[in-house]
Amino acid sequence: MASIDTTPRKAxxxxxxxxxxxxxxxxxxxxxxxxxxxxxxxxxxxxxxGTPITIASLIxxxxxxxxxxxxxxxxxxxxxxxxxxxxxxxxxxxxxxGEEAYELQNGDNILFVSTLHGG
Amino acid sequence: xxxTNAAPDSARVEQLKAQIARTENExxxxxxxxxxxxxxxxxxxxxxxxxQSHHHAVExxxxxxxxxxxxxxxxxxxxxxxxxxxxxxVGIEGQLRLKSAAVLLVGAGGLGCPAAAYLxxxxxxxxxxxxxxxxxxxxxxxxxxxxxxxxxACKVDSLxxxxxALNPGVTYVAHGEHLTPRNAAAIVAxxxxxxxxxxxxxxxxxVSDVCVLLRKPLVSASALRTDGQxxxxxxxxxxQGSPAGRPCYRCIFPKPPPAASVVSCGEGGILGPVVxxxxxxxxxxxxKLIAAGVGSCGDGSxxxxxxSSTPSLLLFSATSAxxxxxxxxxxxxxxxxACSADSTLTLEELKSGSLDYVQFCGVNTPVNVLRPEERxxxxxxxxxLAERPGxxxxxxxxxxxxxxxIASIPGAINVPFSTFQARNKAxxxxxxxxxxxxxxxxxxxxxxxxxxxxxxxxxxxxxxLKEMGLxxxxxxxxxxxxGGMRAWKKExxxxxxxx
Numbered sequence: 305m306a307s308i309d310t311t312p313r314k315a316x317x318x319x320x321x322x323x324x325x326x327x328x329x330x331x332x333x334x335x336x337x338x339x340x341x342x343x344x345x346x347x348x349x350x351x352x353x354g355t356p357i358t359i360a361s362l363i364x365x366x367x368x369x370x371x372x373x374x375x376x377x378x379x380x381x382x383x384x385x386x387x388x389x390x391x392x393x394x395x396x397x398x399x400x401x402g403e404e405a406y407e408l409q410n411g412d413n414i415l416f417v418s419t420l421h422g423g
Numbered sequence: 424x425x426x427t428n429a430a431p432d433s434a435r436v437e438q439l440k441a442q443i444a445r446t447e448n449e450x451x452x453x454x455x456x457x458x459x460x461x462x463x464x465x466x467x468x469x470x471x472x473x474x475q476s477h478h479h480a481v482e483x484x485x486x487x488x489x490x491x492x493x494x495x496x497x498x499x500x501x502x503x504x505x506x507x508x509x510x511x512x513v514g515i516e517g518q519l520r521l522k523s524a525a526v527l528l529v530g531a532g533g534l535g536c537p538a539a540a541y542l543x544x545x546x547x548x549x550x551x552x553x554x555x556x557x558x559x560x561x562x563x564x565x566x567x568x569x570x571x572x573x574x575x576a577c578k579v580d581s582l583x584x585x586x587x588a589l590n591p592g593v594t595y596v597a598h599g600e601h602l603t604p605r606n607a608a609a610i611v612a613x614x615x616x617x618x619x620x621x622x623x624x625x626x627x628x629x630v631s632d633v634c635v636l637l638r639k640p641l642v643s644a645s646a647l648r649t650d651g652q653x654x655x656x657x658x659x660x661x662x663q664g665s666p667a668g669r670p671c672y673r674c675i676f677p678k679p680p681p682a683a684s685v686v687s688c689g690e691g692g693i694l695g696p697v698v699x700x701x702x703x704x705x706x707x708x709x710x711k712l713i714a715a716g717v718g719s720c721g722d723g724s725x726x727x728x729x730x731s732s733t734p735s736l737l738l739f740s741a742t743s744a745x746x747x748x749x750x751x752x753x754x755x756x757x758x759x760x761a762c763s764a765d766s767t768l769t770l771e772e773l774k775s776g777s778l779d780y781v782q783f784c785g786v787n788t789p790v791n792v793l794r795p796e797e798r799x800x801x802x803x804x805x806x807x808l809a810e811r812p813g814x815x816x817x818x819x820x821x822x823x824x825x826x827x828x829i830a831s832i833p834g835a836i837n838v839p840f841s842t843f844q845a846r847n848k849a850x851x852x853x854x855x856x857x858x859x860x861x862x863x864x865x866x867x868x869x870x871x872x873x874x875x876x877x878x879x880x881x882x883x884x885x886x887x888l889k890e891m892g893l894x895x896x897x898x899x900x901x902x903x904x905x906g907g908m909r910a911w912k913k914e915x916x917x918x919x920x921x922x
Contacts, residue, residue, distance in 0.1 A: 331740055332650050333686065336841065342743065373844045378684055388680025390736075396751040397736075415748075417738060419676060420645040420652050422688040423534040423622040423698065 308360050308367075308383050308404065321349040324357070324410040328366065332418035334389065337373040344370060348408070359391065360404040362414065390417045452488075495519055500592065504546050517714030518546065524713045525549035527611060529602050529630050530620030531556070531578035533693065534644050536568035536585075537702035538618055538709070543586035543593050545710050550586065553598035553610055554578045565695035602626060604776050607633040616712060618705050619643040622687060624679045625780040631656060631672030632778075635663065635761045636770050642708045643672060644701040647691050651701035651739035654752070655708050657762070664764025666755070669734055674756040682785035692825075697741050704737070790879040792886055797902045801910040804872060815869040817861065821884045822876050822908070830920045832874065832911060836860050840880040843887055861893070870900040878907040 328344045335342045352361055363385060367376055380386060384404075391398040392415040393406060408414075492498065496518065507513045513521075526547050528535045531554040542550055556578045558569040568585035569578065579597040587595060598610055602621075611617060611633050619630045619641060627643065634641040640658035644651065654675065661668030688698075734752040761768050772778060799807075807816075820827050820835040827837040838860050857863075871888060875881040881903035888894070894901045904910065912919040 331738065331743070332652070333647065333691070373841070375844050377681075381681065386681065386684065387678035388676065388684055390675075390750075392750050395748065397753050399753040400751065415750075417652075418684070419680060420647040420650060421622060421624050421627065421685055422647040422691070422693055423530055423532055423620050423645055423701075 308363050308380060308385070321351055323347045324350045324408060324412075326362075326408060326411070327413045328362070328370075329413065329415045330417075331415065332420055334379070334416050334418045337371055337375065337378055338366075339372050346370070350408075350410075356407040358404060359393070359398065359406045359408065359414070362408060363404070388419045390419065391415070392417065496522070497592075500546065503590070503592070507545065512711065513714050520716065521546050521710065521713050522548045524616065525551065525614040526616050526618065526709060526713070527551040527553065527614035528618045528620050529553050529626065530622065531566075531568075531582040532562065532620060532622060533565040533646065533688070533695070533698035534620035534702040534705060535578075535618070536566045536582060537699045538620060538706040539582055539586050540568060540589060541703060541706035542709060543590045543595075545706070546590065547593060547709075547713070549594040549596060549614070551596040551598060551610070551614055552579045552582050553600065553602055554582075555599060555601040561689075565693060565698050567695075567699070602629060602633075604629060604773050604778055604780065608637060608770050608774055611637050611639060614639065616709055617641050618709060620702065620705065624685060624784045627672055628679065628783065629780050632761050632768060632773065634660070635671045636768065636773065638662065640712055641672070642705045642712070644705045646693060646698035646701045646739075647686060647688060649694050649697050649741040651697055653701055653704050653708070653737040653739070655712070655734070658712065663762050663766050663768075668755055668762060670753060670755050671759065671762045673761045674754075674759045675736075675752060677756065677760070679784040682787040685784075685787070694741065697739070700739060704739075790882045793882045793903060797885060798882075798905045799872070799902055800905050801914040804904050805915050815866060817865070817869065817871045819860070819871060819873045819884070820875070820908075821873060821880050826876065826908075826922055829922055832908075835874065840875065840884065843884055858891075858893075867895045867898045868900075870902075872902060872904060874904040874911070875907045877909050878903065878905050881907060 325345065325347050328346055329342055330338050330344075331342060338344065346362075346365070348357055348362070348365065350357060352358075363380065367380055371379065378386065379389070385391065391403075393401045394413050395415075398404075398406060494501070495515070496504070500518075500522075501508070504513075504518055508515060508518050524547050526542055526549070528539055528542075528551065531539070531552050535552065535554065539550060539552060554577075558566070558574050558576050558578055558581050560571075560574055562569060563571065563574075566578075569576075569581045570585075573581040573584070577597070577599050579599050583595045583597050586593065596613075600606065602610065607629060617630065617634050617639050619627060621627060621630065622645075627645075631641060631643075633639075634657050638657075638660040640660050641656040642653075643656055644653045646652075656669065656675075657671050658669050659667065734754065736750045736752050738748045738750060740746055740748075755762055757763055758765055760766060768778075804818075807814075818832060818835040820831055820837050821840045821843070822837070823839045823841065824837060827835075827839075831837070838858075871893065873881040873884050873888070875884070885901055885903045888901050893899065906913075908919065909921060912921050
């Protein structure tokens with residue numbers, strides 16, 4: 305499994321790269337790390353250094369740009385999404401779609417869910 | 424006086440006479456049956472249902488015995504279960520399967536209460552409940568089978584009492600202890616299907632492991648705040664490594680979440696109907712599975728009719744525009760610790776206690792980042808206020824707004840912990856701006872006290888304030904109130920509501 309690079313990058317100089325629009329949703333309490341907003345509409349460059357943008361890049365982007373909370377460890381731990389968070393690509397477990405290597409498509413719905421344990 | 428009492432008394436006398444007569448009749452009948460059984464050498468295959476045979480009807484001509492009952496369910500059961508019996512999902516076959524099924528609920532709380540009620544109502548043969556807790560007042564808004572009168576009682580006893588009142592035809596088994604690696608196999612082995620109604624990752628991994636080893640389907644649900652999750656695991660429960668089997672809890676969640684990220688209902692809150700919905704859905708999944716063919720094979724293991732549907736996780740979000748979402752999930756994990764061919768997990772290992780689920784899931788240790796001189800007791804803070812009433816200082820209450828709105832120490836300013844986690848806007852000269860909550864005219868030596876719920880977050884905020892340079896190189900005291908609002912209630916103001 306490739307790790308997620310969380311170093312912020314300049315996104316400015318790729319103005320000629322077409323953008324794709326995706327919906328990102330957070331639930332199970334994760335929304336609290338993202339300004340308590342469940343739904344975020346994002347527009348991202350379709351490619352990154354010549355290769356299609358992946359979920360790993362999206363997670364990196366969310367961490368550096370969308371997340372307003374400083375507690376990054378509640379989202380990323382040891383360069384991977386922290387255990388206890390499920391990623392669902394268009395209502396399917398990301399493990400069915402290639403996990404971090406999944407290439408984002410225009411119109412994708414990506415849902416991050418924190419597992420609950422109460423009862 | 425006497426005349427007014429006479430009427431009810433005589434009525435009571437008649438009542439008792441009639442009751443005695445009925446009971447004597449019943450006794451006669453029972454003796455006749457016994458006599459018949461003892462004397463008859465020919466009828467070797469008399470079943471319970473045939474006890475009221477026509478032979479002794481001659482002896483009790485006043486009360487003729489009903490005709491021989493020749494249907495698989497009892498007369499009362501056709502009436503009780505009639506509304507579900509006529510559904511294709513259940514039918515007579517499904518009802519008989521329910522009647523012969525034994526279901527275990529692990530947890531008699533917010534999920535277990537509604538799940539148990541519907542399973543008892545539906546007429547499962549045996550309903551077992553395992554839980555070591557006692558009923559608390561704070562449980563009652565969601566744990567609907569318990570009651571105000573039963574506060575302090577064992578949850579399992581309270582839940583069984585509720586279910587028995589609902590349906591006395593079910594066999595109830597109360598396991599008044601939490602599931603542990605040592606007792607889990609012995610308890611679970613007695614059942615065909617398990618519902619995970621617990622409230623912590625440690626028990627969730629344990630329940631899943633024992634279900635894999637004993638090959639029991641597992642209906643798992645959880646809830647917090649306004650969200651819930653439901654998944655049917657290990658169904659069908661094939662042997663370890665068999666591709667026919669469905670994923671277990673470890674296939675879906677191979678690594679436990681960090682202990683610091685696990686929020687309980689006590690800390691995070693829970694809306695009653697949210698956890699209720701999830702418990703009811705668990706009962707529904709259990710009824711569907713049993714009616715469709717979960718049944719004991721005699722060898723203690725369980726079979727389920729092959730289903731072609733892919734495993735799915737149901738997400739419930741009460742405040743969302745689309746409250747229910749079903750997510751397609753992966754199958755068995757090829758390297759799963761519990762259910763793969765590579766797995767070394769065995770019942771013997773489990774029973775030996777060598778697997779430490781608490782250690783596996785991690786322990787959330789209390790925060791301890793401040794030096795003793797950076798902390799003051801609630802009593803000390805109260806003394807400071809009383810001795811120097813005019814002295815300028817700030818009391819920062821860092822609990823979330825909902826907690827603060829319920830009750831707070833007079834004069835406290837609410838700045839929730841989460842707001843300290845937000846990124847700060849850097850100013851031109853690199854200095855952090857003065858926080859909005861800090862009075863502009865405050866002198867450099869006016870103290871800042873920080874209080875939270877139990878004294879963890881307050882330490883982190885104290886540290887943060889010092890990093891921000893607010894202690895003016897030691898001129899100003901910044902410290903937290905040890906033990907938080909819980910200590911304040913205990914030491915200073917017993918009337919303070921604590922949530």
